[in-house]
Amino acid sequence: MDPHMDPDRNTEMDTERERAIVESVRNGLYIDGEWQAATGGGTFDVEDPSTEETLCRVADATAEDAVAALNAACAAQDEWARTPPRDRGEILRRAFEMIMARREDLALLMTLEMGKPLVESRAEITYAAEFFRWFAEEAVRVAGRYSIAPTGDSRLLTMKQPVGPCLLITPWNFPLAMGARKIGPAIAAGCTMVMKPAQATPLSTLALTEILAEAGLPPGVLNVIPSSSASRVTAPLLRDPRLRKLSFTGSTEVGRKLMAQASSNLLRLSLELGGNAPFLVFADADLEAAVHGALIAKLRNMGQSCVAANRFYVEEPIAEAFTDLLADKMAALKVDRGTEEGTDVGPLVSAEQRAKVVELVEDAVAKGAKVMAGGRIPQITGYFYQPTVLSEVPDNARLLREEVFGPVAPIRAFKTEEQAIAEANDTEYGLVAYVYTRDIERALRVTEALRTGMVGLNRGLVSNPAGPFGGVKQSGFGREGGSEGIEEYLDIKYVSIEAP
């Protein structure tokens, strides 16, 4: 047995509770306020990545179901847009309260369907709920402006209106939060929605759908269509001129394809795509704080995060000390089922995901990287991979260019600030970068030079419902959260008025 594995596996009582939580989820498509089976009655399996066993089967939407969902969203749109903002805000506020009240059950459900440790699932439930609280407060703050034309002969009025029916597509890595930061602002703005959760993790979305219905969301406003074939259900909607917006979170590769499809109806687009975050540590940094930040930025969600630190650049005088400390801490982490209290690192989401991590580590090692911690698959059922630190990673290693999406920290030493910035920017992605330094001038200089949508300065976590989350370059465009988040769901109408 791997030294980190907890010998006390699930008790019978735990198993009973897990089964009850999974069975409590309404298992179906949610269209026009009704739970229903898929046309033709198809289902697909949802797997527990820590046991490699099927958790349950979920209704598998067809193209026909997708069109029915869009019909419902279109039918509900006008009345929903007229609903008083305060009423929309209160639905969001109630949803916030209800999610927090059910946090323990939702956390267990999330851990079962995607593997992250319970402590992280709880944090994600809170993170997701906070988007509803934030946008409950934003719903009543949508405003336009009135001004006098410079010539004085007319007046300018701008008003903001909901963009209309939206298609929301989400990934598996944050099963609740990625949906919440789309659904929250869409509700606040007065948009209706069709949502397609990731195939691997539909259960958290289905549980959230039930909560929103209980919180008073009218039929047709949110329609949910889990499916085993994403393009089967999304392609007909992207071709339909009634759809007005696509908000997608996922890989850059799929984002590009969807952008091409969305061009036929010139949809409003928000694309939250992949990342390749550099983590820069300068010699003047607080070493302990930098290692603490590195553990968060690297290991949140077992490294399966778009904002995961993917590459570490450490200034030469402290490179060895940083590497040794990080390797010691990573090697001491408890790798186990996410449902076991005390687990630090759970399984990866699937066999394919783990195979890609293995491939990238093998590539780096074959090219000369040194394994300072981990570097192998533990001998246990489930898609686990040991927390791994690699040093002296050569410039041509694939994991410096591709998202690792696993608990692997590749480290390179640098000599100058210019070199660190150049290596950090040497990527097609531009989501986030992390910088550790105690020199304020350097902090500002480096932050300005980094071509990313977000920077964590002496901090390994940027995610915050009050902040505008999003990237530049091939990490996409659009912002989720902050006061910017609601703008993605609003069109501006300008009215030119004859002077009185």
Ligand SMILES: NC(=O)c1ccc[n+]([C@@H]2O[C@H](COP(=O)([O-])OP(=O)(O)OC[C@H]3O[C@@H](n4cnc5c(N)ncnc54)[C@H](O)[C@@H]3O)[C@@H](O)[C@H]2O)c1
């Ligand atoms: N920038 C961000 O905010 C952010 C947040 C989370 C994840 N991500 C990125 O998401 C990726 C991991 O998630 P993933 O593996 O689920 O990504 P993915 O692109 O494979 O899938 C994302 C979603 O798109 C759907 N999809 C896949 N192919 C499709 C198609 N042809 N047409 C329509 N829908 C399709 C999937 O079913 C899923 O619901 C990583 O690249 C990660 O960086 C980005």
Ligand SMILES: O=CCCC(=O)O
């Ligand atoms: O995978 C992306 C990270 C999501 C977040 O932290 O909001």
